Amino acid sequence: MISQTMKGHLILLNILLLFLLFPLCIPSFLQDQERDIIVELPGQPSHVDFDQYSGYVSVNQQAGRALFYWLVEVPKSSGPESKPLVLWLNGGPGCSSIAFGAAEEIGPFHIQPDGKTLYPNPYAWNNLANLLFLESPAGVGFSYSNTTSDLYTAGDLRTAEDAYVFLVNWFERFPQYKHRDFYIAGESYAGHYVPQLSYILYERNKGIQNSSINFRGFLVGNAVTDDYHDYVGTFEYWWTHGLISDSTYVTLQALCDFESSEHPSKECEDVLDVADVELGDIDPYSIFTPTCNKSAAESHRLRGYYPWMYRAYDPCTERYSKVYFNIPEVQKALHANVTGISYPWETCSDIVGDYWADSPRSMLPIYRELIAAGLRIWVFSGDTDAVVPLTATRHSIDALNLPTVVKWYPWYDDGKVGGWSQVYKGLTLVTVRGAGHEVPLHRPRQALVLFESFLEGKAMPSKNKETRLWETHTSAQLHASE
Ligand SMILES: *[C@@H]1O[C@H](CO)[C@@H](O)[C@H](O)[C@H]1NC(C)=O
Ligand SMILES: *[C@@H]1O[C@H](CO)[C@@H](O)[C@H](O)[C@H]1NC(C)=O
Ligand SMILES: *[C@@H]1O[C@H](CO)[C@@H](O)[C@H](O)[C@H]1NC(C)=O
Ligand SMILES: *[C@@H]1O[C@H](CO)[C@@H](O)[C@H](O)[C@H]1NC(C)=O
Secondary structure (H helix, E strand, C coil): CHHHHHHHHHHHHHHHHHCCCCHCCCCCCHHHHHHCCCCCCCCCCCCCCCCCEEEEEEEEECCCCEECCCEEEHHHHHHHHHEEEEEEEEEECCCCCCHHHHHHHHCCCECCCEEEEEEEEHHHHHHCEEEEECCCCCCCCEECCCCHHHHHHCHHHHHHHHHHHHHHHHHHHHHHHCEEEEEEEEEEEHHHHHHHHHHHHHHHHCCCCCCCCCEEEEECCCCCCHHHHHHHHHHHHHHHHCCCCCHHHHHHHHHHHCCCCCCCHHHEEEEEEEHHHHHHHHHHHCCCCCCCCHHHHHHHHHHHCCHHHHHCCCCCHHHHHHCCCHHHHHHCCCCCCCCCCCCCCCCCCCCHHCCCCCCEECCCCHHHHHCCCCCCCEEECCCCCCCHHHHHHHHHHCCCCCCEEEEEEEEECCCCCEEEEEEECEEEEEEEEECCHHHHCCCHHHHHHHHEEEEEEECCCCCCCCCCHHHHHHHHHHHHCC
């Protein structure tokens, strides 16, 4: 039995301890982290076994630029603290990593056609790594600038610098991720963002032992890489897949091969328009699958003068995310739009995309340097994409003249050919059979096999592998969702 006075003393001691410990000892990063915890998203499935955080990180005080992130951790049963961190970026330029990467590709939740409820994605990449989605640059999605002119002057350089500042500040808020294996992944125009940000990290980590941002390598899919080789390979793809006429093929080569992808000449644009008409009403991001049955007005708006470079894949799911992420309760749960942004959340920002400034013609010099530095570099390609097609990627990689370590071979999953792969010295190329521009959307299972192999640093399986690490974990969910 404890006496009353003793109890009193204990209470006093506790109060004293509270006063002593709390104001002094709770580090501010923990308070910031706590503020960013997502308690629950409207319409989210029950039994969610992983933590999520989201919020803003300021990247430029003067202009008032802040970037929005969403961290999705590995399920607690799989030990998130021992798993790497992967930053995911979508392209456009001007498209949101939350609209595409999180909500229809690799994220844990996808959105039902009602635009209100979420369902689990059994092949989510957070089964294997902690995922950090970033809406980049400012002006995209919930990321904003208090200096409106910033939206009209975005380009590669500022995008990379802001993303770097974001990372530095983000790691201060989440120090438990310091020194953890860190990778960057992305697709499409992120074929620029990913190597450019990688290069900055590599440069600023030089000479530092045990850097807090422990950058290990990158993974890009259907990536804009080198304008000349991309154009050559893209026109070749269109012609060999019967999408354009002989004469248009000849004219494209004559007028566009040496142009910039973001800023082509008027002559080149004109012949691209001719090609667009010849392609007809197919989905260029996935040439063998049906298009989303949109209203005529909407489909017109989405087909810009140069649709294959501007937009990420536009299946109907894009419409559901437009509904979901504009719901005020969803924004509240995400700690998004806290300053009352003057325009709605869009999957892609027309302003940012249309006014895009600097866009270097080739990422190959960065590839050469990062390959020499020994970083892990994987390039994948869905082979039914006509926007940044496999042939474009192959010509770009061929231009690097890398020695082959493992020659071209079919890789297998579940007894079937998942695609093909070739391992070069310093770079691994993986194709995904039957996948369009957004590989994890079209071939979610094969994409997860690819991600697993990348993280393990092992070549794609040349024959059927026993059981995958994530298979036992996800099979229950899979059956539940079928
Ligand atoms: C942008 O302006 C709002 C309103 O003045 C302010 O609350 C916010 O902190 C500013 N954002 C940044 C990143 O400075
Ligand atoms: C790197 O530094 C951190 C923090 O000082 C430490 O915990 C970790 O063990 C170090 N890792 C290596 C490989 O030296
Ligand atoms: C597209 O939607 C309209 C209106 O809902 C419908 O009448 C039409 O049959 C649909 N077309 C296709 C190809 O599914
Ligand atoms: C932000 O919130 C305002 C209402 O305060 C809304 O009108 C606007 O569409 C929202 N913008 C974004 C980007 O979510």
